[in-house]
Amino acid sequence: MKRLYKTLKITAFSFLFQGIIGCDYFPENSIERVIPTKISSPITKSKPEGQHTDIPLDSNELKVDSIPHQLPIDSTKNYVYLTFDDGPFKGSEKINKIIKEEQVKATVFIVGMNAYTQTLQKYLKDYEENDLIEVSNHTYSHANRNRFKSYYDQPEFVLRDVKRNDSIYRFKNRFVRLPGRNVWRLGKDFKNDHDLGSRLSSDFLAKNQYYILGWDYEWNKTHKNHPLKNPQDIYNGIIKRLENKETFKEKHLVILMHDDMFDNHEDAEQLRRLIRLIKNNKNIILETASNYPISLS
Ligand SMILES: [Zn+2]
Numbered sequence: 001m002k003r004l005y006k007t008l009k010i011t012a013f014s015f016l017f018q019g020i021i022g023c024d025y026f027p028e029n030s031i032e033r034v035i036p037t038k039i040s041s042p043i044t045k046s047k048p049e050g051q052h053t054d055i056p057l058d059s060n061e062l063k064v065d066s067i068p069h070q071l072p073i074d075s076t077k078n079y080v081y082l083t084f085d086d087g088p089f090k091g092s093e094k095i096n097k098i099i100k101e102e103q104v105k106a107t108v109f110i111v112g113m114n115a116y117t118q119t120l121q122k123y124l125k126d127y128e129e130n131d132l133i134e135v136s137n138h139t140y141s142h143a144n145r146n147r148f149k150s151y152y153d154q155p156e157f158v159l160r161d162v163k164r165n166d167s168i169y170r171f172k173n174r175f176v177r178l179p180g181r182n183v184w185r186l187g188k189d190f191k192n193d194h195d196l197g198s199r200l201s202s203d204f205l206a207k208n209q210y211y212i213l214g215w216d217y218e219w220n221k222t223h224k225n226h227p228l229k230n231p232q233d234i235y236n237g238i239i240k241r242l243e244n245k246e247t248f249k250e251k252h253l254v255i256l257m258h259d260d261m262f263d264n265h266e267d268a269e270q271l272r273r274l275i276r277l278i279k280n281n282k283n284i285i286l287e288t289a290s291n292y293p294i295s296l297s
Helices: 002-015 092-102 118-129 142-146 148-152 155-169 196-207 231-243 265-279
Strands: 078-087 106-110 133-137 184-186 189-191 252-258 284-286
Touching: 078 092, 078 118, 092 106, 092 118, 092 265, 106 118, 118 133, 133 155, 142 148, 148 155, 148 196, 155 196, 184 196, 231 252, 231 265, 265 284
Parallel strands: 078 106, 078 252, 078 284, 106 133
Antiparallel strands: 184 189
């Protein structure tokens, strides 16, 4: 833990003035996502002076099983996976609190470079200490700060970025969510997004024993001033997709949300309402990402 804080401290210093990053669903004029105009070079072993000097880039020493020990599936039930991307971020604190209070399982996909202030580091620590939350990998740099095309065109760069996040945060699983691309790689089951780059990068990650979880349904916020869509509508959307078999795997639905959606009290309570609607349906089990079934043969 001491080592983690030392690393976080350096990370915080490096990114103090660089802003935070996230997914590409935000409108260009959104003030939340400050993308530096300076083009950054790919992450390499030789880094700029004074930056990340103690971040190991090789995660070979990770003590994580490449084949996860998964919980048995009850084939009579439907499974829903609550997933939150881009944390630690504003909203993380409220998500953590609600998950605890509602006693449900959830998965957070973490962007390493977002933990650049003490407050954000605290949010991440709270996630790590919450037994109901599984902390997983959303790459260290969020596709080199949303430069999706050039990022995914370099599979080795993508792998190194994922490993960098792993090396710092020591995730207890090898599940990854790719930034800005809905790609799946779960054993022999797979699905691609529109571009060749993310396909090749995903194949390379899978070859290196990472599992990639996409999503079936997104609860999104299209503009910072728009209210969140009604949780009842989102719940109805979940049920419709499960009933109509419109999911990557039948009877399993992954819902994508983002930490910053739940920054204020009203929106956080909308999350609670969605969770309660799901909890009240006794045919649904809420589970974490690493228990999503993997077809190995
Ligand atoms: Zn993201």
